Amino acid sequence: MFYPNILQPGFDSDALVLCCALTNNTRHMINNKVMMALGKKGIIVNVAREALIDEVELVKCLVEGEIGGVGLDVFENEPNAPRELFQLDNVVFLPHAAAFTNESFYDVAQVMTANLEVFFTNKPLLTLVNNKF
Numbered sequence: 001m002f003y004p005n006i007l008q009p010g011f012d013s014d015a016l017v018l019c020c021a022l023t024n025n026t027r028h029m030i031n032n033k034v035m036m037a038l039g040k041k042g043i044i045v046n047v048a049r050e051a052l053i054d055e056v057e058l059v060k061c062l063v064e065g066e067i068g069g070v071g072l073d074v075f076e077n078e079p080n081a082p083r084e085l086f087q088l089d090n091v092v093f094l095p096h097a098a099a100f101t102n103e104s105f106y107d108v109a110q111v112m113t114a115n116l117e118v119f120f121t122n123k124p125l126l127t128l129v130n131n132k133f
Contacts, residue, residue, distance in 0.1 A: 014068070015043045022049035032057040041068045050074040059084050062091065073097075 016038055020026055030044065030053040038044065044067065046053060055076040061067045062085070069090035075081040085091045115125050 013038075014041050015045065018044070018046040018048045018052050020048055020052065022051050027051050028054040030054065030058075032061070035061045035067050038067055040065060043067075043069045043071070045071040047073060050076040050078070055082060062088055 016030070016034075018030065028051065032054065035042070035044075035057060044053065044058075050072065053076075058067075058070065059082045062070060069092070071092040071094065072081075072085075073094040073096040081093070085093075111127055115127060118125060
């Protein structure tokens with residue numbers, strides 16, 4: 001199991017921000033042990049994928065006051081969030097909408113147009129998809 005540096009001796013932080021990929025090695029990397037190390041003042045902000053956090057343990061730690069709070073814009077079983085979270089004052093929900101800006105829509109249109117142009121002129125695509133992880 002992968003454990004972030006929060007479990008290393010001498011590590012002292014009140015905030016843990018998650019912004020990494022979800023892989024077999026990172027699934028539920030934020031478990032009860034990590035939450036206990038973060039402590040009662042600790043805040044977790046997840047802007048990546050919810051399955052990075054053991055959601056059952058997260059709810060338990062929040063309800064029991066073992067961690068200070070959480071900011072979430074994703075849930076492990078979307079669109080269903082644990083009902084218990086809606087009753088807590090130490091939970092902040094945000095929409096997972098970072099890409100919904102005028103600039104990002106413009107950039108996507110530019111890339112799409114450029115890819116169509118090279119495709120129809122039998123040239124290599126500019127943005128190939130690599131599904132080998």
